[in-house]
Amino acid sequence: MARKWFGTDGVRGQVGDSVIHPEWVLRLGWAAGHVLTADAPGRPQVVIGKDTRLSGYMLESALESGLAAAGVDVLLVGPLPTPAIAYLTRTLRADAGIVISASHNPYQDNGIKFFSGDGYKLPDAQEEAIEAWMDRPMTLSASERLGKARRVDDAVGRYVEFCKTTFPADLNLRSMHLVLDCAHGANYKVAPMIFGELGATLELLGVEPNGININDQVGSTHPEALRAAVLRTGADMGIAFDGDGDRLLLVDDQGELIDGDEILWLLARDMCQYGELSGVVGTVMTNLALEQALAGCGVPMVRAPVGDRYVLEAMRRHGYPLGGESSGHIITPANTTGDGILAALRILAILRRTGEALAALREGYRPFPQVLKSVRIAGAQSLLDQPLARQLIADAEDRLGGTGRLLVRPSGTEPLLRIMVEAASADMAADVAATLTTGLAKLALASAVLGPLN
Known part of the structure; x- marks a missing residue:
């Protein structure tokens, strides 16, 4: 079935067009409320988070109104990375989660993507069901059944503590010098807290969002400033996130860029040593060098269509614990979607255990041009x-x-x-x-x- 509005990562477009418009988004919230909470016991709840785009406030209000019209209560968590919404949706026992973000796109764009109650992105069938509901006449729930909204004041702290628990308890980041580029996006607050509380000395870029500077010459799509900062400060590693924090790129201690394929290789090689890796999922864009390197370790790799939700679907289908994309979406067993912070923490744990510099760890991997x-x-x-x-x-x-x-x-x-x-x-x-x-x-x-x- 051809879909009218949903792409590989929800709905996305320029703010003010026929889709990313408050009237349309209100209807989207109403339709999603009916589809995603149809089997909810008791009063349904949906988590809404967003990145730092100025338009996010407008779209958040529209979604909240649409969901309330469908009889759904709303939990507002404010600006947080996409993987935090997946985590909070699960742990708050909500029926669904919604993220308002256009990821790595400029501020003029925005989008809406959905998580099911178990923290996974929606399959095509559910997105198609939402589209079908949008063709229906919009009706309100009875007055006594209309939804209401409340803010989750400790949402930031919940996600920060979760991320820290994924780092080995016997390790810390003291004496490590890191450069973080948060793209003036959703990680601007939580990433410095997480890496700082684990003991790292931090140089910060892209942590002053003003609503229109997200991804503007910063973040994973513009790593030049990160590379320069690593070389200038002599940092051990640089980490660049995108606007919604679900992907990352790294810069090693010599100033060399490390993309998602090579991050997958570093993680896969480490997991192999501990007998934790049955296979890896990449995409049709994944460099052939990764497939060959994994084959040399006896690890199979399957290719999924581009889109981290398709990677995750393949991981679940094959029972593989690791997957990702060249663009830096990395999915590990700790979360149900790509999580830039968790991937960076796993790399840092490898550096701490081995005592090696990141540039030295990379030796031997040669991507095809x-x-x-x-x-x-x-x-x-x-x-x-x-x-x-x-x-x-x-x-x-x-x-x-x-x-x-x-x-x-x-x-x-x-x-x-x-x-x-x-x-x-x-x-x-x-x-x-x-x-x-x-x-x-x-x-x-x-x-x-x-x-x-x-």
């Missing part, structure tokens, strides 16, 4: 369905000759066509990616003017 490109286009899938587009892709695959990988896919969250090329050499990857990107961009332009071309 990978080039990522994007073509901005509405209707990306329609373009890919054209014979000329398929021919351009086939020509690129022929050039790689079986020594690399090629993936072309529509973005699940933006009007973009994503292109990934891996090859044995950086020059080959760059050349194939540039040729294919140019060809598809020209075809998109011609199609917009002339219509689909055969």
Whole structure:
């Protein structure tokens, strides 16, 4: 069934458009309230959290009104990272959780994503059910059954203490110097508390949100400032989160960037040594080097579609305890969704146990040269369905000759066509990616003017 509004990570768009608008979001809250609490015993409850975007206040009020109209009580936890909402939904025994965030996007965008009562992102079927409810006439619950809202004043402390309990009790971070970049986002308060209370000396970036500076030249999509700070201060490690805190990138003590694939490798190798790893889930974007490195340890890897919820679905299906994406969504057994703070704590625990520097731990892992490109286009899938587009892709695959990988896919969250090329050499990857990107961009332009071309 084709979905009208939900993408790979909930609903997302520019604030003020037909979807990310208070009237539409009110209806979304009403529909979600009916679908997600249909089997709730007693009075249903839903947790709402958000990142630091200015528009979050407006959308929070709209969601709260829609849920109340459906007879659902609302627990407001304020600005907290997405994984904190998953955790709080479980531990507060709520029927569902909702996050208002557009993740790594700029402040002009916002979005809504949902968790079930057990802290997992919704399967497609439930999102489709919510969409179906939105087509119904909106009716109010009886006056005596309308929902009400209250704030959970200790939500920050609950999540901080949970994260600290995942770090080995016999270890601490004293004498470690860390640089944290919180992207002026949802981790701006909790991350410094967690790493600071474990004993680390901190240099902080991106911890002064003003509602419009989220992800602005900071965070995991802009690691340049983090790298410079690590080199300037001689820090042991740099950690960059995205706007909603569910993913991270690292910088080692030599100033080198570590992406999600390599973070997965460091965690997987450590878990193997303790007999804790039956397999790993990556995505179609995961670097071939990770798959080969895991195979060398006798660990299977399966690939899921892009999107951390698809990674988690595959982890549950195969019974694998570790999964993630190149972009830095890392899912460990400690939480039910990607959690940047928990992943960073696991890496730090490895450093503490081994006594090695992060740069030394990385030795031996050699990713295939990978080039990522994007073509901005509405209707990306329609373009890919054209014979000329398929021919351009086939020509690129022929050039790689079986020594690399090629993936072309529509973005699940933006009007973009994503292109990934891996090859044995950086020059080959760059050349194939540039040729294919140019060809598809020209075809998109011609199609917009002339219509689909055969």
